[in-house]
Amino acid sequence: MKFSHLGLIALSALLLVPASGALPARAAVTELTNVSYDPTRELYDQYNKAFVQYYKKKTGQDITVVQSHGGSSKQARAVIEGNEADVVTLALASDITAIEHAGLIKAGWQKTFPNNSSPYTSTIVFLVRKGNPKGLKDWGDLAKPGIGVITPNPKTSGGARWNYLAAWAWADKQYNKDEKAVLDYISKLFGNVLVLDTGARGSTNTFVKNGQGDVLLAWENEAYLAIAERPGEFEIVTPPLSILAEPPVAIVDGVADKRGSRALATEYLNYLYSDEGQRIAGKNFYRPSNPKIAEEFSKIFDLKVKLITIDDPLFGGWDKTQKAHFEDRGIFDKIYTKK
Amino acid sequence: MRKAENKWGRRALIAISMAFVLLMLITPLLVVLFEAFSSGLALYWRAVSDKYTLLAAKLTLTATFAAVLLNTAFGLAAAWAITRFSFRGKGLLTTFIDIPFAVSPVIAGLVFILTFGRLSPLHSFLDSYGLKIVFATPGIILATVFVTFPFVAREIIPVLEARGTDEEQAAALMGAGFFTIFRRVTFPHIRWALLYSVILCTARAMGEFGAVSVVSGHLRGKTNTLPLHVEILYNEYQFTAAFAVSSLLAAAAVIILIVRNIVEFTARKEGDGNVR
Numbered sequence: 383m384k385f386s387h388l389g390l391i392a393l394s395a396l397l398l399v400p401a402s403g404a405l406p407a408r409a410a411v412t413e414l415t416n417v418s419y420d421p422t423r424e425l426y427d428q429y430n431k432a433f434v435q436y437y438k439k440k441t442g443q444d445i446t447v448v449q450s451h452g453g454s455s456k457q458a459r460a461v462i463e464g465n466e467a468d469v470v471t472l473a474l475a476s477d478i479t480a481i482e483h484a485g486l487i488k489a490g491w492q493k494t495f496p497n498n499s500s501p502y503t504s505t506i507v508f509l510v511r512k513g514n515p516k517g518l519k520d521w522g523d524l525a526k527p528g529i530g531v532i533t534p535n536p537k538t539s540g541g542a543r544w545n546y547l548a549a550w551a552w553a554d555k556q557y558n559k560d561e562k563a564v565l566d567y568i569s570k571l572f573g574n575v576l577v578l579d580t581g582a583r584g585s586t587n588t589f590v591k592n593g594q595g596d597v598l599l600a601w602e603n604e605a606y607l608a609i610a611e612r613p614g615e616f617e618i619v620t621p622p623l624s625i626l627a628e629p630p631v632a633i634v635d636g637v638a639d640k641r642g643s644r645a646l647a648t649e650y651l652n653y654l655y656s657d658e659g660q661r662i663a664g665k666n667f668y669r670p671s672n673p674k675i676a677e678e679f680s681k682i683f684d685l686k687v688k689l690i691t692i693d694d695p696l697f698g699g700w701d702k703t704q705k706a707h708f709e710d711r712g713i714f715d716k717i718y719t720k721k
Numbered sequence: 722m723r724k725a726e727n728k729w730g731r732r733a734l735i736a737i738s739m740a741f742v743l744l745m746l747i748t749p750l751l752v753v754l755f756e757a758f759s760s761g762l763a764l765y766w767r768a769v770s771d772k773y774t775l776l777a778a779k780l781t782l783t784a785t786f787a788a789v790l791l792n793t794a795f796g797l798a799a800a801w802a803i804t805r806f807s808f809r810g811k812g813l814l815t816t817f818i819d820i821p822f823a824v825s826p827v828i829a830g831l832v833f834i835l836t837f838g839r840l841s842p843l844h845s846f847l848d849s850y851g852l853k854i855v856f857a858t859p860g861i862i863l864a865t866v867f868v869t870f871p872f873v874a875r876e877i878i879p880v881l882e883a884r885g886t887d888e889e890q891a892a893a894l895m896g897a898g899f900f901t902i903f904r905r906v907t908f909p910h911i912r913w914a915l916l917y918s919v920i921l922c923t924a925r926a927m928g929e930f931g932a933v934s935v936v937s938g939h940l941r942g943k944t945n946t947l948p949l950h951v952e953i954l955y956n957e958y959q960f961t962a963a964f965a966v967s968s969l970l971a972a973a974a975v976i977i978l979i980v981r982n983i984v985e986f987t988a989r990k991e992g993d994g995n996v997r
Contacts, residue, residue, distance in 0.1 A: 464839035
């Protein structure tokens with residue numbers, strides 16, 4: 383009898399605990415979750431520390447930022463499936479648009495914060511071996527016979543799409559929109575590719591650790607990271623024309639409204655545009671969107687490079703580009719199977 | 722002539738097994754330890770005492786403990802039911818218990834996401850009670866339970882089958898109740914097998930990566946287990962730290978192996994041949 387009593391009490395306790403713990407603490411949100419992509423680990427590690435201090439000074443409140451990193455599309459998927467991010471800071475606008483389509487982010491998010499909601503940008507550069515023995519200066523040099531090129535596969539890697547499009551943009555200008563010449567150039571370029579890895583980190587390892595190839599097409603920040611890992615072995619060549627990658631940020635409305643974290647989330651993303659936030663981006667080899675702060679890093683970034691965006695009439699935005707170039711039987715498939 | 726052949730055959734077999742164990746198990750273990758301490762004790766200590774390492778360790782222990790507890794209860798019940806009663810669907814139940822051995826853990830993780838995730842019909846119900854399953858601790862526990870599900874039942878069923886039901890029937894005839902029979906008759910027979918299966922279950926639960934990785938969401942300090950933490954450190958170019966945290970898992974594995982050997986030894990001394 384006594385035993386069954388105890389059992390009942392234990393059972394009701396078990397049922398009550400989750401129920402009482404379930405009421406969301408509306409009073410003060412002190413925790414913010416930022417779901418981000420792979421190469422921003424170091425950036426947000428520093429930024430979060432700075433933001434926590436700034437917020438404490440401003441409001442007297444201690445907060446913590448919970449960080450998650452992974453492949454950009456994979457992370458977007460997790461948010462769609464219920465990984466409760468207050469903010470997302472991803473590699474491509476299309477990944478945030480996917481979350482929008484799932485009903486968690488309101489349309490027009492890209493106008494919420496300045497500069498297309500991209501507090502920092504990046505571009506594609508050449509990482510070459512010390513002294514640039516093959517004398518690679520511009521995109522045209524990469525298609526010459528005997529040059530070993532390392533890039534990930536545009537079918538599987540977001541970064542590789544930028545590589546491909548940057549080369550395309552150059553060729554389009556070089557050959558005066560003569561599509562046949564452009565295709566010929568792109569075919570030759572990919573004919574020079576020695577190893578087509580599935581992801582950007584894989585390609586970096588192929589070039590840096592395994593010593594394959596003469597040039598790695600890489601994110602500017604990833605290239606600087608490789609140099610920091612192995613100083614004195616490589617140098618960076620910034621071609622005169624490249625592409626502007628805008629990794630965007632957004633508040634996940636569905637989560638922020640449920641948790642009552644909108645104010646904190648807004649403050650968090652806004653502070654990325656502050657002088658301090660911009661400098662942290664620059665120190666981590668992302669180009670600050672504020673031109674004044676970018677100027678402070680003019681020794682690191684070649685600010686004179688002409689950058690074409692994905693919204694340029696040449697490409698006409700991500701949706702169109704994705705369909706024309708990278709889907710099955712798209713342009714990339716054609717040139718790569720022809721080879 | 723035959724004898725000589727046997728001798729060579731024996732030597733070859735021993736050599737092959739030894740070489741395999743050395744190459745596949747001992748060398749990697751030594752590499753982990755070497756890399757972990759390669760940058761000195763201070764760095765090792767900083768890596769293992771890091772806030773996020775400790776939180777990951779806590780989560781791993783929580784999930785392991787919960788998985789062992791749940792699977793022990795379930796495994797005992799299932800083993801008892803299968804060996805002591807005959808009922809419809811018994812063959813099916815026995816087969817179902819083995820599913821986690823056959824299904825890839827990644828699929829298991831995805832199934833949990835589809836079942837409890839935001840797009841599942843169950844989600845709004847769970848959400849109205851504020852219950853979060855995937856991308857939270859319950860999901861990690863579920864995934865761990867799934868992959869370690871068969872261990873206890875699989876270990877105990879053969880023991881109970883070998884024993885038969887005579888003693889229990891005798892006890893029942895003499896008027897003993899269910900709990901008395903279990904405590905005084907059944908349990909003494911299976912305790913070593915049970916302990917052994919709990920050890921195996923613990924080892925497997927602590928190391929689980931695939932299923933947990935899918936349901937985790939990789940929220941640092943919240944849903945990161947030790948194996949996931951190792952991967953994160955490795956991807957951040959923090960090789961020494963990654964190996965230092967790996968060495969924690971390796972150390973736990975070695976301790977588990979030692980405990981297992983003690984259990985085996987003691988069981989054999991007590992003349993219980995059921996522990997293999």
